[in-house]
Amino acid sequence: MISFKNNVSHFYPYLLIVVGVFFIILTSQAVISPISQIYLSIGFILATLFIRNKTGPAARLLMIGLSTFVSLRYIFWRLFYTLSFENPIQTFLMLTLLAAEIYSWIILFLGYLQLSWPLNRKEYPLPDNHDQWPSVDVFIPTYNEDLEVVRSTVLAAKALDYPENKLTVYLLDDGRRNSFQEFAQEAGVEYLTRPNNFHAKAGNLNHALSQSSGDLIAVFDCDHIPVKSFLVRTIGWLHKNPRISLLQTPQHFYSPDPFQRNLDTHERIPPENNLFYGLVQPGNDFWNATLFCGSCAVLRRKALESIGGFAVETVTEDAHTSLKMQRKGWESAYLRMTLAGGLATENLALHIGQRMRWARGMVQIFRVDNPLLGRGLTLGQRLCYLSAILHFFFPVPRLVFLIAPLSFLFFGQNIIYTTPLAVMTYAIPHLIQSFMTQSRVQGRWRYSIWNYVYETAIAIFLAPVVLKTLFFPEGGSFNVTAKGGLITHNYLDTKIITPNMIVVVLLVLASIAGCVGMIVNHGNSDLAQTYMMNLLWVLANLLVVMAAVSVGYERRQIRRTPRISARLPVTVVDPVNHQRFEAVTVDLSKGGLSLQVSGNLPDELKEIVVEYQNSEDKIFSSIPAVIVNRHGHIVRLSWQARSIQEECDIIEMIFGRSDTWLHWGNYSSDKPLHSLLLLARSIVNFIRIVVLRQHIG
Secondary structure: OHHHHHHHHHHHHHHHHHHHHHHHHHHHOOOOOHHHHHHHHHHHHHHHHHHOOOOOHHHHHHHHHHHHHHHHHHHHHHHHHOOOOOOHHHHHHHHHHHHHHHHHHHHHHHHHHHHOOOOOOOOOOOOOOHHHOOOEEEEEEEOOOOHHHHHHHHHHHHOOOOOHHHEEEEEEEOOOOHHHHHHHHHHOOEEEOOOOOOOHHHHHHHHHHHOOOOOEEEEOOOOOEEOOOHHHHHHHHHHHOOOEEEEEOOOEEOOOOHHHHHOOOOOOOOOOOHHHHHHHHHHHHHOOOOOOOOOOEEEEHHHHHHOOOOOOOOOOHHHHHHHHHHHOOOEEEEOOOOOEEEOOOOOHHHHHHHHHHHHHHHHHHHHHOOOOOOOOOOHHHHHHHHHHHHHOOOHHHHHHHHHOOHHHHHHOOOOOOOOHHHHHHHHHHHHHHHHHHHHHHHOOOOOOOHHHHHHHHHHHHHHHHHHHHHHOOOOOOOOOOOOOOOEOOOEEOHHHHHHHHHHHHHHHHHHHHHHHHHHHOOOOHHHHHHHHHHHHHHHHHHHHHHHHHHOOEEOOEOOOOOOEEOOOEEEEEOOOOOOEEEEEEEEEOOOEEEEEEOOOOOOOOOEEEEEEEEOOOOEEEEEEEEEEEEEOOEEEEEEOOOOHHHHHHHHHHHHHOOOOOHHHHOOOOOOHHHHHHHHHHHHHHHHHHHHHOOOOO
């Protein structure tokens, strides 16, 4: 009976989705009068406003269904009632815009499919008998990264809470550096290198695979520091189900990304990657289509060996590896628990370079191992992978939407052949409905409008990569994203912002043309309204592009070790007089920490020992430090680690706690107006700085 109930429970979402899609497609094609379309749109919007704050999957699915219905009606209308081929140029522009809109609708629908029923899997405990636990090899690949970045990850991996006789840590050095080998020996981990760098990261991992023997492989990028409980909280699912080949966890970045830092929205706007790890991956997990993301994951050796190791055919070896394993019938899992923290890209240029590699790799998969073709995948898996791949085609449609209104405002080419009233009755409801639904579904993981900013800032750089790879998939090479660098002064990256500044100039000129057109044609209401519609389109684009330009103002970042806020009870010990003072941490970093001390430390006290105990995570740290400065009861300290063990104590205290990253999704639900105001404030600050020439190097 229990098994039957579980099967019915899992089948229920499939049934709802299939029936819903069939009904929506059947009814959305109905032809009705313009006034009836207006009433229908108003009714749907009012219904959406009524249910948008309701909780539970039923409200979410109903909103998705309403949005899909309205958007389908819009697409049918565009296909059958808005096309008129007047001349070759106008025809090309019209079909280009239509293709961009169809692409956006496909992405919208696939996104709804992924997010319709997130699995939200909980951790599964390992058996009490340690002898039954699988052996684990930890791989930490590195190529040209600084040793200071790598040390923390290696020491944290070495300190993982797991039986010592079942855990082996490997430092995989494709840079073949003596300093790394010496550090590995000092830290007590295995050091592996190879005579060449064939297939980059994938080749490095495959070489380690051939030199090791653990049942499971845990992979961490060299800047991703795991908590001590990482293995015991993830491996339970692989032990329970021998068909699971992969368990992926979120990749959390504890330093602000370029958008958060340069737009001054850190801790006010969710990071760009939160939507993927907070919602998309749990949605993929429901369809048994979890993507391997290259780090913070555990894989089964037998599954990897069944596909010949990590995929080397594309530069995104991670997603391609999970795709190949799932084609072989292996299952996958996702645990939405942040159990490791890494460093975000330091500036927009590095961020763009990273996204270019991702885009190239996903387009390569589309060409050489298309998930819609071949055997082994379920329909849900095919659609989830298709969504992930097609997402990286966004640069081309994004640019089309940015410049499309210029066709009419500059050249008089009408690329949507209809009346302004028809646009109001079909296009506006489609936009409002999808906007409200995405705001409700994405909630605290992605705020309204910001996805347009993320995409616009990099679209002009990624578009050539996407198009080139689409026609020549064999090109391109793996590039390592630099981490741990500094930005010593504020500066405007003119090279990065120049393409988007050109777009800004074009949009400003188009705005002027729109205003002039409305004035000159005030006697022709239809023409004046057409100018007005295109003008509003241009102004919306201008807001987004200005925000994208603002990201190019790089703000100073002079800390090699970002501070992490944490309230931890510690004891400050005077090593000479053995006096003890209770204190609470304010923030911590690998360089030092701030304390709020109860009572007054003696003025002559300079060198102290910080003691911290966390029995739940088996952390017992005793670390020497030097007092740097004092402000009342707030004391700033600098760590003075003199041994590997003391350095390891620092890493465990800062990064090893199970609750270190619990705050990663602690954002309030999306409020579109508030999101818009934050965006406008960022633009105003950027204009103020540039106009006044403040701090620009």
